[in-house]
Amino acid sequence: MSEPVETLDGWYSLHDFRTIDWTAWKLAAPEEREAALHELKQLFEKWESVEERKDGSSGIYSIVGQKADLLFWNLRPTMEELNKLENELNKTKFAEFTLPAYSYVSVVELSNYMAQGKDPDTDPEIQARLKPILPKWDHICFYPMDKRRMGDDNWYMMSKEDRGKLMYAHGKTGRKYAGKIRQIITGSIGFDDWEWGVTLLGHDVLQFKKLVYEMRFDEVSARFAEFGPFYVGHRMEKEQFPSYMQV
Numbered sequence: 001m002s003e004p005v006e007t008l009d010g011w012y013s014l015h016d017f018r019t020i021d022w023t024a025w026k027l028a029a030p031e032e033r034e035a036a037l038h039e040l041k042q043l044f045e046k047w048e049s050v051e052e053r054k055d056g057s058s059g060i061y062s063i064v065g066q067k068a069d070l071l072f073w074n075l076r077p078t079m080e081e082l083n084k085l086e087n088e089l090n091k092t093k094f095a096e097f098t099l100p101a102y103s104y105v106s107v108v109e110l111s112n113y114m115a116q117g118k119d120p121d122t123d124p125e126i127q128a129r130l131k132p133i134l135p136k137w138d139h140i141c142f143y144p145m146d147k148r149r150m151g152d153d154n155w156y157m158m159s160k161e162d163r164g165k166l167m168y169a170h171g172k173t174g175r176k177y178a179g180k181i182r183q184i185i186t187g188s189i190g191f192d193d194w195e196w197g198v199t200l201l202g203h204d205v206l207q208f209k210k211l212v213y214e215m216r217f218d219e220v221s222a223r224f225a226e227f228g229p230f231y232v233g234h235r236m237e238k239e240q241f242p243s244y245m246q247v
């Protein structure tokens, strides 16, 4: 049997994709729309204060294309907190004008393929990666993925050493994009339909295409990666929200 790799697990993650019911929004009275936006602003402020206390992190994104209009991405120390937060959002007036588009439940994950003998509980760099305050970079790309289990291309039947070599080459490709793209890998085995969520943050949207394309040629992606739907979008400040919703 091949040996599993140990994972370090950090904050829990909920990617909550919504579609706006523009017809209902347009039909609503201006006071109703204003009240909905005011209530939502208060919720965003609450998320901001959680982030200031470093008890979690949140991002609001506008999604391009018909798969969704908005992404609310929240990271929290426990899954219960995410569940509470989701419920709170669902009870807002604003949520009455949204339809669920997609959601993804996972936990920030680091695998110890590249373990360097650091103590994960005290090492500040590892802790910052496990409990990431989302960088305020302009663009986001999210997709779920699996590692293939088919015939000779079965990731889970390979030795840890061989998997480690492929992951090393993967990391080498990724590091070429240092400063351009930040990746946050979240593990979702047992939580959601795919094995990992890949979230990329960048200053230039084109760099997502360049990185994902280049990685397709790495053996680990070429032989083993299966991909779900891709979502791409732009970060929004809470102050931009009223003009985004202006009709």
Ligand code: VOV
Residues within 6 Å of the ligand: 005, 109, 110, 111, 112, 113, 114, 145, 167, 170, 171, 173, 174, 175, 177, 178, 181, 182, 183, 185, 196, 198, 200, 211, 212, 215, 216, 221, 225
């Ligand atoms: C900025 C780009 C970038 C960089 C630097 C990077 C580096 C690294 C390192 C060093 C490691 C291993 C240790 C750890 O940190 O866990 C990983 C781990 C992982 N990655 Fe990665 N990855 C990137 C980017 C990056 C992308 C774009 C993808 C999607 C693949 C593609 O083809 O579309 C991806 C996937 C993953 C996954 C699913 C894992 C977990 C695999 C497992 O079996 O456990 N990743 N990744």
